[in-house]
Amino acid sequence: MSFKKLESGKINEVEKKYSEYWEKNNIFEKSIKQRKENFVFYDGPATANGMPGIHHMMAKLLKDTICKYKAMQGYRVVRKVGWDTHGLPVEVQVEKELGFNGKGDIEKYGIKEFNQKCRESVWKNEKYFTQFTREMGQFIDLEHPYVTYDNNYIETEWWILKKIFDEGYIYDGLKIVPWCPRCGTGLASHEVAQGYKEISVNTVFVPFKAKDEENTYYLVWTTTPWTLLSNTALCVNPKETYVKCLSKGYNFIVAKALADKLLGDSYEVVEEYLGKDLENREYEQLLPILKVPENKKAFIVTCDEYVTMEDGTGIVHIAPAFGQDDYEVGLKYDLAMLNPVGEDGCFTEGPWKGRLVVDPELEVEIIKYLAGEDKLFKKQKMNHDYPHCWRCKTPLVYYSKPSLYIKTTAKQKEIIEENKKVNWYPDYVGEKRFGNWLENMNDWAISRNRYWGTPIPLWRCSCGHEEMIGSRKELVEKAIEKIDETIELHRPYVDDVHIKCPHCGKEMTRIPDVMDCWFDSGAMPFAQYHYPFENKKLFEEQFPADFICEGIDQTRGWFYSLIAVSVFVTGKSPYKNVLVNDLLLDKNGQKMHKSRGNAISPFEIMEEYGADTVRFYMLYASPVWTPLKFDVDGLKEIYSKYISTFKNAYSFFEMYANADHIDPRKYDIPVKDRELIDRWLLSKLNKLIKEVTAAYDEYDLNKATKLIVPFLNDDLSNWYIRSNRRRFWDSELTDSKKAVYLTMYEALVALCKLCAPMTPFLTEEIYEKLTGEKSVHLADFPKYEKAYIDEAVEERMDLVRDICSLGRFAREEVNIKVRQPISSLILPKSDEMIIGDLLPVIEEELNVKEIQFKSDMTDYLEYVVKPNFQVLGKTLGPKMKELQQIISKLTSNEIATISEKGLTVKLDGEDFELNSENTLVSIKQKEGYASTSNNRTIVVLDTELTDELILEGLAREFVRKVQSLRKEADFVITDHIKIYYNGTDKVEEMLKNFRSYVMGETLGDELIKDISLKEDYKCDLNDEEAYIKVENVK
16 A cells, blocks of 8 residues: 655644544544543633633643543543533623622512523533544543532532531531632632732721820831721730830830831830730720620730731731631630621721722721821832732622531541542642641631522521531421422522421421532532443543542642542542643733733634644643743744644655555565664664653653653754665665664654543654554554663664764864765774664765774864863862873873773872862864764774865765755656756766766766756856756656
């Protein structure tokens, strides 16, 4: 059979053809069905109410690459896409579309109608994500996704919640919640971690008047002036020293460690005491506006060791309603909790009633108010990181709210132990970032006072009884209203369902809250299969995951919610291996965003460069766990280094195999009977297979690409193909010719399989054209043959490559082209045994007539040696002069010995070894020679050019030009031609002497002098003017 040419046309159009081919022939489905042993993968649920970005491609690429690799290794890899359809991002988007400003507008519009809009909104851009997935070549089930708003999915979440509730791990708590006044909901701690932004704020130093102490003030610093209205206590560190200082007519109490920084040097210490001595001292209310309940304490000094001496005054103002530390202190001292702020983040009373507390303009007004009341010591501008809502970017308010909690701290030890069993890539993410997070975990606030989410199935009675419903069947059985299991489980439908209290007989009502949407994603291992209501066997086969992968931001998101939910349900981690990718930045290291004008459309970039180019570039540019600076110039480099080189290698094979009517699959040439260069390539190839497999197994795809590119470029294309041109062109079908085709065929097939997980389109096309098989993605991943790895063969060929590389460099140094033959190459005698029968390779590559091996290279080279003062200066000291005298008397042979094996001399009567580390050896070639060296060998070229050599060089230039004209004319390589020429006397002489060479190399049938050739045919051949025209012989 003949081998087909590669598809022509734009790369993305070719890729689309193969995408359609996969879909038409069910290649993805077949890759699963043909395997038996499971390798379990979970796809993190994505939101589809935004457009796909280039950053989505990284995680999808990593998932796809590893899953394709494991499938080719023989595993059954079920992959289904997940859609994260609940939560505030959806609500916020719909609110914007409807022009709403908050929860009040939603309730006027109607929860039923609003949630229907949310349901529709989540699919707004699903078709673009589907298109994106197909265009980038990801194999994943798009037809049967798991959807978090699906009733079956929700029912599984209810079952999980009931299990946790029945085991006593769900409770009501009044805690300080990071609250978004815009969204009207609290955030879990892992959500808060995602929204920190640096902001500039006005901080204030405020004097609190000590009660019953004349002219004495506690000096307090705060970054949130709006909380001063709710102050009910001050807090000091009981173990730190505090001082009362007389400054500018006032007595100020501050931490001793901070007094100089606060008051300068113009103060006098009046009194000194430990913080614990200040406990329970009273002070006057700073802003006597809010009333304090009579049964609560207020306006006293408290103690806690969380107070530090790093900033401020060493005295903290306490507002228990607006901070976790403040709240804890409030509980400890039974302090009043003054909360004049509503859920909308606005003051409900006081001089700033109706104003948003995080409004920067209000901050300025409060400071002016304090100054007007003579209650401002000073203000100070500062930048600091402050948490913002990760959804709507509004600054958060730490707010006291009743909430439903899962007591995750009760399972903290088990979660930490399970995490230790997980293999994290890189390991420091699991050990440090995620591990530290788990060490400091808080209980999980799971309730959200919102609308579009999984309703919490907790029914309450006025008598205090509670029931957590765990299934639709249980709800139908207990419902007072007549319902069936088809009931829609969202609000407002479940809000209308009541159950009878078994204790008092009254109606029980569902609490209005919905679930934190991170619980949705954390429940996916169970809920995607509607476990335990069905698919029990399937769930058991698909739990836990062997592999998951997401971005670094998910350490406190999906990675956490997964392991937390799973430990509560099964006691086990839901994943074994986690690959974590870092951020995707622009080429300047900035985050990509439309507002910055640096965002890149994945569709546009794939259309221009092809998905495979983008895929390979992302893996090649940097390790996946470090930030990737996306640079279009890098795509061009990868297209040249990888895509184009791979295509060219196949095209070379296809062209010559077809021209020779050769099908190497019919040949059986044992490896041991092939030529050394074949065995060298197969040794390199099998070593590549071994190392790339190890890189895949370590999830180090960057390493895999860095192994593949040098093999493809240096070993296969630039060395093996080029060095074997004569064998490919041989007119006789010898065993050598069969072997070179077979070896290249085997290398190309193996490369297709190695690279298929990373670049699925290119490898599919080449593999299908090479083998005629259905798909590379149905093939087995290659396994290396240990017997084919031959270090001795590699050493020999690598030395030859070094010599050729050095020889080409030496030619460049004296400006002699490789097409210009030279008379001789001189090499060290020590290389002769290693090179052996490979001399013809060197002669061909370097275009030399003769290779000589010499024990003494001093006839051609002059060696110069100097002491390495950086190494010897400190150790030899005064002996350095004597060493310099010894060195100055060394012969060239002795100097040459220093670099090769070291030379022992007598220094101050003792043996001293000179070697390549403590000396600097340089080589100067003698006139008429060019040389260069590395740490392995040295090459010397005889640069004298005889007239005969110059004519031969001209002949080679003539052949090069004719071959170029053949290519431009799009002749087939087997086409015979007529050559018309005109030129200088030198050109005539060359053609007279080298006519047969020229005709043989170019498949010329006739060589015709034509003096009528004009400027269009003019060319320069080594500074000789010539005119050349070629014509196909019909």
